[in-house]
Amino acid sequence: MNRIAPTALYQEVAERLRQRIFAHELTPGMWIDEQALAEHYGISRTPLREALKVLASEGLVELKPRRGCYVTEISRQDLDDIFPLMAMLEGRCAFEAVKRARAADLTVLRGIHERLESAARDGRIDAFFEANQEFHKKIQELSGNRWLLSVIQDLRKVLKLSRLHSLSLEGRLQQSLDEHRAIVAAMLAGDAVKAEKLMHDHLLSGREALAKMDGQGSKAA
Amino acid sequence: MNRIAPTALYQEVAERLRQRIFAHELTPGMWIDEQALAEHYGISRTPLREALKVLASEGLVELKPRRGCYVTEISRQDLDDIFPLMAMLEGRCAFEAVKRARAADLTVLRGIHERLESAARDGRIDAFFEANQEFHKKIQELSGNRWLLSVIQDLRKVLKLSRLHSLSLEGRLQQSLDEHRAIVAAMLAGDAVKAEKLMHDHLLSGREALAKMDGQGSKAA
DNA sequence: CTGCATAATACTGTATCCATAATTATGGAC
DNA sequence: GTCCATAATTATGGATACAGTATTATGCAG
Numbered sequence: 427m428n429r430i431a432p433t434a435l436y437q438e439v440a441e442r443l444r445q446r447i448f449a450h451e452l453t454p455g456m457w458i459d460e461q462a463l464a465e466h467y468g469i470s471r472t473p474l475r476e477a478l479k480v481l482a483s484e485g486l487v488e489l490k491p492r493r494g495c496y497v498t499e500i501s502r503q504d505l506d507d508i509f510p511l512m513a514m515l516e517g518r519c520a521f522e523a524v525k526r527a528r529a530a531d532l533t534v535l536r537g538i539h540e541r542l543e544s545a546a547r548d549g550r551i552d553a554f555f556e557a558n559q560e561f562h563k564k565i566q567e568l569s570g571n572r573w574l575l576s577v578i579q580d581l582r583k584v585l586k587l588s589r590l591h592s593l594s595l596e597g598r599l600q601q602s603l604d605e606h607r608a609i610v611a612a613m614l615a616g617d618a619v620k621a622e623k624l625m626h627d628h629l630l631s632g633r634e635a636l637a638k639m640d641g642q643g644s645k646a647a
Numbered sequence: 648m649n650r651i652a653p654t655a656l657y658q659e660v661a662e663r664l665r666q667r668i669f670a671h672e673l674t675p676g677m678w679i680d681e682q683a684l685a686e687h688y689g690i691s692r693t694p695l696r697e698a699l700k701v702l703a704s705e706g707l708v709e710l711k712p713r714r715g716c717y718v719t720e721i722s723r724q725d726l727d728d729i730f731p732l733m734a735m736l737e738g739r740c741a742f743e744a745v746k747r748a749r750a751a752d753l754t755v756l757r758g759i760h761e762r763l764e765s766a767a768r769d770g771r772i773d774a775f776f777e778a779n780q781e782f783h784k785k786i787q788e789l790s791g792n793r794w795l796l797s798v799i800q801d802l803r804k805v806l807k808l809s810r811l812h813s814l815s816l817e818g819r820l821q822q823s824l825d826e827h828r829a830i831v832a833a834m835l836a837g838d839a840v841k842a843e844k845l846m847h848d849h850l851l852s853g854r855e856a857l858a859k860m861d862g863q864g865s866k867a868a
Numbered sequence: 869c870t871g872c873a874t875a876a877t878a879c880t881g882t883a884t885c886c887a888t889a890a891t892t893a894t895g896g897a898c
Numbered sequence: 899g900t901c902c903a904t905a906a907t908t909a910t911g912g913a914t915a916c917a918g919t920a921t922t923a924t925g926c927a928g
Contacts (some may be wrong), residue, residue: 434712434911470913472693474699475881479657483704485797491655492880492919507792511739518735571728573805577798584794608875619735655881684911691883695912712911713889876923884915885926893906898899 436476447486448586454499471532485584500587509633516580517626523568524618531568546603594636661698668707669807675720706805721808730854736799738847744789745839756785766838767824815857
């Protein structure tokens with residue numbers, strides 16, 4: 427385990443657990459066996475427990491006193507609450523991004539969008555996913571508001587708890603692409619208000635797609 | 648130390664540290680001496696360290712690997728970033744609150760506002776502070792969006808790091824009261840859009856008062 | 869056979885201990 | 899007298915040990 431960065435062990439563990447939670451390897455509601463995990467990673471329970479405290483703060487797990495740690499279950503109500511919130515926040519990002527973006531920034535953004543286009547053309551889902559993430563992230567960064575970014579990313583982590591969330595994009599790849607095109611166009615045109623609204627609706631559109639899948643989905647989450 | 652709730656030690660410690668940070672007993676930039684604190688509370692370093700992990704996730708302290716724990720310093724830029732964000736979020740709360748509030752809710756809200764009025768009349772700053780907090784909290788709860796509430800409260804914790812923040816209200820007690828009156832009026836009238844805007848501006852107004860004080864303030868925070 | 873009481877087990881929460889890295893103190897050279 | 903190198907000290911990060919509480923298992927009564 428070659429340590430490049432002097433990052434603490436509990437942080438590495440937290441990151442690994444996050445990935446396992448996002449990958450639904452640790453499913454919502456599942457109990458987390460501290461000593462089994464510690465043994466598995468070859469570490470003691472101390473840094474593992476510290477990592478769990480962090481994940482609990484992020485809302486990914488729930489710590490029940492004297493009862494252990496459980497992966498958070500997210501309800502349909504939670505999704506209904508979070509998506510409009512995200513729509514508002516990411517909309518604001520788009521608005522601010524337009525206001526602050528310089529030519530070079532827009533070029534970079536267009537480049538990311540191009541990768542999205544090509545991934546869609548070739549039907550490369552994974553690449554599409556990644557470019558999509560990067561696109562949104564870039565706009566958040568362009569907003570220049572560190573706290574806005576932080577809030578959004580915290581909420582996104584919670585959304586990732588939902589299995590449906592990751593599946594929803596597949597079903598509406600083309601629609602998502604169209605929406606992205608419109609957003610890019612508005613941003614290039616320097617129309618902040620329009621970019622905000624388009625981004626806002628883009629998020630809500632994702633929420634709707636998810637609601638449709640919910641019919642045949644197993645549970646609320 | 649009579650334990651009513653079966654809350655873990657690290658949580659109690661975290662709460663105590665929070666209060667000490669908000670009271671500026673632990674000032675921004677200050678190094679936190681783990682073993683001195685542990686000794687002071689009569690506990691071991693283990694739960695204390697877990698508490699610090701939680702506070703770090705909340706942004707109240709910064710954990711520098713191998714260098715210890717420091718109380719977060721908040722910059723003027725941070726305030727500039729957070730206030731508009733809070734304005735947007737609390738504005739949305741007010742909007743949703745109007746949409747969802749029932750008669751009984753509005754009565755409670757009016758009761759809280761009355762306490763604000765009387766506290767202002769008698770010049771009881773502390774009571775004013777408390778009623779003010781409660782007023783905002785109540786509206787957030789009325790929004791019915793658990794995540795919106797959570798995000799706002801997280802950000803408010805960070806704002807509390809700033810000494811100016813708590814002082815700013817004193818200087819504009821009357822103005823703040825007027826703004827509250829207008830908000831209550833809009834809510835009672837069922838005008839969600841107006842309530843949203845008034846709440847939004849109320850927050851920004853707080854930010855401006857703070858900016859004015861910044862001139863004679865010691866540092867950015 | 870079912871339901872409850874009690875005992876055994878297992879896990880959480882806290883304390884203690886140790887290793888390693890960072891900081892400070894000390895001494896020598898220029 | 900100042901600056902750098904090295905040693906001593908101190909603090910952090912992690913592992914291990916222990917106490918107390920839930921949970922499960924077992925046995926007995928009905």
